[in-house]
Amino acid sequence: MAEFILGFNKESLIIKPSPKKSPLFLRMIVLMFAMVFGVYICSICLKQISIETVTKFESIKVIGRPSHETKLLEIPFKHYPMPETFSRAECARNPVRFFAILSMQRSGSGWFESLLNSHKNVSSNGEIFSVKDRRANISSIVQTLDKVYNLDWFSSASKNECSAATGFKWMLNQVGLMEHHEEIVEYFNRRGVSAIFLFRRNLLRRMVSVLANSYDRYAKLLNGTHKAHVHSEEEADTLSKYKPTINCTKLITDLKEMESTAAKAIECFNSTRHMVLYYEDIVKNRTVLKDVEEFLRLPKKRLKSHQVKIHNGPLADHIRNWDDVKNTLTGTPYEYFLHSDY
Ligand SMILES: *[C@@H]1O[C@H](CO)[C@@H](O)[C@H](O)[C@H]1NC(C)=O
Ligand SMILES: *[C@@H]1O[C@H](CO)[C@@H](O)[C@H](O)[C@H]1NC(C)=O
Numbered sequence: 001m002a003e004f005i006l007g008f009n010k011e012s013l014i015i016k017p018s019p020k021k022s023p024l025f026l027r028m029i030v031l032m033f034a035m036v037f038g039v040y041i042c043s044i045c046l047k048q049i050s051i052e053t054v055t056k057f058e059s060i061k062v063i064g065r066p067s068h069e070t071k072l073l074e075i076p077f078k079h080y081p082m083p084e085t086f087s088r089a090e091c092a093r094n095p096v097r098f099f100a101i102l103s104m105q106r107s108g109s110g111w112f113e114s115l116l117n118s119h120k121n122v123s124s125n126g127e128i129f130s131v132k133d134r135r136a137n138i139s140s141i142v143q144t145l146d147k148v149y150n151l152d153w154f155s156s157a158s159k160n161e162c163s164a165a166t167g168f169k170w171m172l173n174q175v176g177l178m179e180h181h182e183e184i185v186e187y188f189n190r191r192g193v194s195a196i197f198l199f200r201r202n203l204l205r206r207m208v209s210v211l212a213n214s215y216d217r218y219a220k221l222l223n224g225t226h227k228a229h230v231h232s233e234e235e236a237d238t239l240s241k242y243k244p245t246i247n248c249t250k251l252i253t254d255l256k257e258m259e260s261t262a263a264k265a266i267e268c269f270n271s272t273r274h275m276v277l278y279y280e281d282i283v284k285n286r287t288v289l290k291d292v293e294e295f296l297r298l299p300k301k302r303l304k305s306h307q308v309k310i311h312n313g314p315l316a317d318h319i320r321n322w323d324d325v326k327n328t329l330t331g332t333p334y335e336y337f338l339h340s341d342y
């Protein structure tokens with residue numbers, strides 16, 4: 001907006017009235033600018049209203065600072081880090097965007113991260129806060145974040161000098177993030193970090209995945225090794241042979257809790273620049289990834305992952321006490337979990 005006004009001033013400086021031109025002509029010009037400006041403001045208002053009326057389960061939402069499109073407000077999100085451990089060399093003039101994927105276990109964040117990392121300019125460094133010391137207190141959290149955003153963090157995903165976006169994934173239900181959310185929101189806003197929320201719509205499928213994964217931690221179905229993610233159909237088949245039993249006594253409570261964890265996180269981070277993604281939407285339509293590239297201002301690339309989905313087909317095939325689960329959820333707002341494909 002300010003930019004527009006600046007431009008306006010500059011224009012009016014250039015179009016200096018020649019002595020012959022009548023004051024009427026000048027007034028007409030001013031009037032025209034006023035009209036254009038009015039239409040511009042109206043269009044912005046309309047845009048904001050339409051953002052607000054977006055329904056709860058729109059496939060994708062970019063909320064936060066409503067006019068982050070304008071170049072002026074872009075500036076806090078453009079960074080030129082100077083790592084201590086190497087030189088950014090030929091890419092030193094390219095801006096870097098900072099992001100954090102905020103998600104929950106078994107919501108497709110590993111897959112999403114592998115898609116992002118297939119972009120040659122993205123470094124998403126994994127679940128760095130799985131190490132306890134790094135999230136012991138807010139100073140160790142900040143220290144870790146500083147290192148990541150200074151590009152001094154090394155993981156198999158680091159692209160070093162030519163990163164155009166750098167970040168990591170953070171689990172909402174892991175001690176640290178929500179406990180210190182006020183300081184973390186302050187950090188995100190101060191350092192210009194954008195949050196990418198990744199959730200799963202079908203929380204029943206997520207529950208199956210959580211139970212199966214935790215079973216495999218002990219059972220180690222793949223020749224004695226535990227795998228959280230697989231890269232072949234055979235491995236997926238082997239892992240999906242185990243059918244968990246779901247405790248129906250607390251099923252509804254558990255589902256509600258997952259929902260409120262997600263809602264609370266979005267609320268806490270609502271002052272940061274953020275977007276909300278759903279796993280199912282990416283599975284159904286990969287063009288959602290273009291919105292992510294746009295959000296991070298990345299050059300558009302085809303993103304690929306070698307990961308293979310573990311639980312395919314109807315949920316009835318993956319839950320031991322299917323009939324109980326079906327009876328429990330039928331007639332509740334969660335009934336559609338029973339039937340959806342992903
Ligand atoms: C924060 O945690 C780190 C790692 O556990 C520890 O070394 C440091 O002393 C702690 N700092 C404070 C202020 O508690
Ligand atoms: C992406 O990386 C390539 C090198 O792999 C580099 O030439 C290019 O400038 C980078 N693009 C951005 C936007 O940083």
Ligand SMILES: *[C@@H]1O[C@H](CO)[C@@H](O)[C@H](O)[C@H]1NC(C)=O
Pocket residue numbers: 222223
């Ligand atoms: C696991 O064992 C099966 C046979 O039981 C074999 O076909 C497969 O190649 C093994 N996989 C790995 C990764 O060793």
Ligand SMILES: *[C@@H]1O[C@H](CO)[C@@H](O)[C@H](O)[C@H]1NC(C)=O
Pocket residue numbers: 247248249250
């Ligand atoms: C199911 O959950 C309830 C409530 O938390 C608990 O009392 C019960 O023992 C659980 N049942 C099984 C089989 O784990």
Ligand SMILES: *[C@@H]1O[C@H](CO)[C@@H](O)[C@H](O)[C@H]1NC(C)=O
Pocket residue numbers: 267268270271
């Ligand atoms: C963010 O959430 C808080 C707490 O619910 C609320 O008071 C505030 O109005 C929200 N801000 C925006 C920009 O939505």
Ligand SMILES: *[C@@H]1O[C@H](CO)[C@@H](O)[C@H](O)[C@H]1NC(C)=O
Pocket residue numbers: 285286287288291
């Ligand atoms: C996929 O999503 C994009 C917007 O992100 C939309 O324009 C397109 O029509 C969708 N395609 C399908 C097949 O749903």
